[in-house]
Amino acid sequence: MTGRVAIIGLGPGDDRYLTREACDALDAADTLFGYGPYLDRVPARDGQTRHGSDNREEGARAEAALRQAAQGASVAIVSGGDPGVFAMAASVCEAIATGPETWRALDIAVIPGITAMLAVAARAGAPLGHDFCALSLSDNLKPWELIERRLEAAASAGFVIALYNPVSRARPWQLAKALALLSRHLPDGTPVIFGRAVGRPDESVTVIPLASAEDIAADMATLIIVGSSETRVIARDGRSPLVYTPRAVEKVSA
């Protein structure tokens, strides 16, 4: 009897972003694992058991799910957004890499979801319409020096930059420092999008020039997109502006 682990992306916010594949995978599971607020988004199904845990316990959650699957269970680990982007899919792979050989025989399925940057970009227009990168601002798992190097490389090469995990209670200064660094490589007027709680009733999307971006509050529910020097804003009377990065780049700037 081979157990199964499905790592399922719910998308951000409510269930509007749930895919058919994710819905089917939730139906097929007999045991659910996940961060409590993500589990709360999944309607109860008869006969399913649930194991909620704290957001910082990703490694322990992955191991608990793999142990249960190794006993033959069909386990689902639910994740907000996409499980492959700064989330549980890597945790499960890490646990398999260092865990017992039997875990390699399990059926592992990653079910993609709408990741936050796609949802925020959609709300704003098409800021990710050309080359872009996604970078976590958390220096819990990598040196701050490396984050700075990546921000510089991305901005000076003309990538639009999506910033995940911009701020937490334990990391209050990193965002301001990152924005200051980006200001040295990008024009003051570069559009910056703060998307908070997209897909939830308290959703907010703010578009602001880079020079004023430090005035906008952000938290762990915020995803920030910093444009490139090509990114443009279309003002609209009585409507939120459209932010987009054109598909074409005419010439290479210095």
Place this chain on the structure above:
Amino acid sequence: MTGRVAIIGLGPGDDRYLTREACDALDAADTLFGYGPYLDRVPARDGQTRHGSDNREEGARAEAALRQAAQGASVAIVSGGDPGVFAMAASVCEAIATGPETWRALDIAVIPGITAMLAVAARAGAPLGHDFCALSLSDNLKPWELIERRLEAAASAGFVIALYNPVSRARPWQLAKALALLSRHLPDGTPVIFGRAVGRPDESVTVIPLASAEDIAADMATLIIVGSSETRVIARDGRSPLVYTPRAVEKVSA
């Protein structure tokens, strides 16, 4: 009477990646525009009209959809993957930016979808588990020199790289040149994933070291993910390997 344009992401492959929001938006439209093969994926609804066009006519398609919406229609433009990633959402914004003032008064909604790199990453494990970028290899709309600069910046700063539009009949040499360039910045053993037609019956996913990647055929249905020096492979007996990029980076390499 205000018209509406919804730019809808269907995800790659079949309808497994369709979100509830995309499904609702398709139901609400009275006119559909899109590249023929994408339109073919949308089941017919009573009273809807359809306008299929060639893949290279994005600008003309956007303008036709906006003209129809300006007459009060509820128009949907369907897109494979996510419409905001190298796709129709930017085309629509470009058309609005240069079109008649009345187009700015339209209700514009972008409905995100699973973009190809998320679907391919999910099939392989978690290669996008840490910082990554997405780059189009097409030099139809930007100078090749800029593509090279971005590849170098991304690889030397340690981003995993998703390559969109790697090859077309008119662009036969770009992929080999890009892989050769990346080989100068990354170890020979760096895992590379070729995901072709993910979500379709003829889907294939190949994992190969960078040094041998030039031997793998690619086409316009292929999305390629090139790992960083941190990306690892877990071999599994009788199963495809798991490719993942760990969430943590211990130290900064030179």
